[in-house]
Amino acid sequence: MTTDSCSPTPELPRERLLAHGAHVLTSAELLAIILRTGIKGCSAVNLGRRLIDHFGGLRALLSADAQTLMAIPGLGMAKTCELLAINELSRRALEEELKAGHAMNQPQQVKHYCTAKLGHLPVEHCMALYLDSQFRLITTEEVSRGTLSQASVYPREVIKSGLKHHAAALILAHNHPSGVAEPSEADLALTRHLKHALALVDIRLLDHLIVTGSGAVSLAERGQI
Structure with missing residues (x-):
C-alpha cells in the first residue's frame, strides 16, 4: 500500500x-x-x-x-x-442460518458460507458440512489440507466423521487457490467415489462445491453429482 x-x-x-x-x-x-x-x-x-x-x-x-x-x-x-x-x-452468522434452516433450500447461503470459509485460502483445503435428516447443518469439519494444487481426501475419514455426528447427508467443499472454479477430472472422480462410499452407510452426498475468492460452483447444479 x-x-x-x-x-x-x-x-x-x-x-x-x-x-x-x-x-x-x-x-x-x-x-x-x-x-x-x-x-x-x-x-x-x-x-x-x-x-x-x-x-x-x-x-x-x-x-x-x-x-x-x-x-x-x-x-x-x-x-x-x-x-x-x-x-x-459474519461466518458465524451464516453458520447459524444453516443450522436453523434447510440447507437444500438455501443454496446461496451455503455457497456464501463456503466462500467465506475457504475462498481466501492460499492452499487447497477441503471441508465437509454434515447435515441431519432435515438437511440442517450439524457441524463443519476440515477433512483435508493439501498443497497449492492438490489435496488428499480419504473417504473412510469422511464416513467415520459422518457416523460420529449421526449425519444423514453432507456437502463437500474445497477451494481452488488458482481462482479457476472449473472442476478437474480428479474432483469429479473424488465426487463419484465418495458418493458411492457414503451410500454404503446411508449418507447422501448432496453436493460438491468448488470454491474460489469470487464464489462457488455447485456440481449438483451442473448435474455432475
Missing part, C-alpha cells in the same frame, strides 16, 4: 448511520466505524478507502490473516483484531 498522505475529511459516518441507516454509507465509511480512528494525516474514512484499494475489495480485506493485516501501515493490533472479529462474526 502506498504511503501517500490522506487529506482530512469532514465525513461523520456514525452520525450518518444513525440518521439514515447503514445502507446509505459507503464501504469506507462502514470500515471507519469499525476502525474508529485514522492515522496521522489520514481520517478513518480515508484509511478505510486506502485499505479497500490496497486489497482490491472488501472480500480480500476481510479475509486477510493477522500477519498480513499487521504489516499494513496504520493497522496495529487493535484495528487488526477488529477486522478479524468482523470476518469471524
Whole structure:
C-alpha cells in the first residue's frame, strides 16, 4: 500500500448511520466505524478507502490473516483484531442460518458460507458440512489440507466423521487457490467415489462445491453429482 498522505475529511459516518441507516454509507465509511480512528494525516474514512484499494475489495480485506493485516501501515493490533472479529462474526452468522434452516433450500447461503470459509485460502483445503435428516447443518469439519494444487481426501475419514455426528447427508467443499472454479477430472472422480462410499452407510452426498475468492460452483447444479 502506498504511503501517500490522506487529506482530512469532514465525513461523520456514525452520525450518518444513525440518521439514515447503514445502507446509505459507503464501504469506507462502514470500515471507519469499525476502525474508529485514522492515522496521522489520514481520517478513518480515508484509511478505510486506502485499505479497500490496497486489497482490491472488501472480500480480500476481510479475509486477510493477522500477519498480513499487521504489516499494513496504520493497522496495529487493535484495528487488526477488529477486522478479524468482523470476518469471524459474519461466518458465524451464516453458520447459524444453516443450522436453523434447510440447507437444500438455501443454496446461496451455503455457497456464501463456503466462500467465506475457504475462498481466501492460499492452499487447497477441503471441508465437509454434515447435515441431519432435515438437511440442517450439524457441524463443519476440515477433512483435508493439501498443497497449492492438490489435496488428499480419504473417504473412510469422511464416513467415520459422518457416523460420529449421526449425519444423514453432507456437502463437500474445497477451494481452488488458482481462482479457476472449473472442476478437474480428479474432483469429479473424488465426487463419484465418495458418493458411492457414503451410500454404503446411508449418507447422501448432496453436493460438491468448488470454491474460489469470487464464489462457488455447485456440481449438483451442473448435474455432475
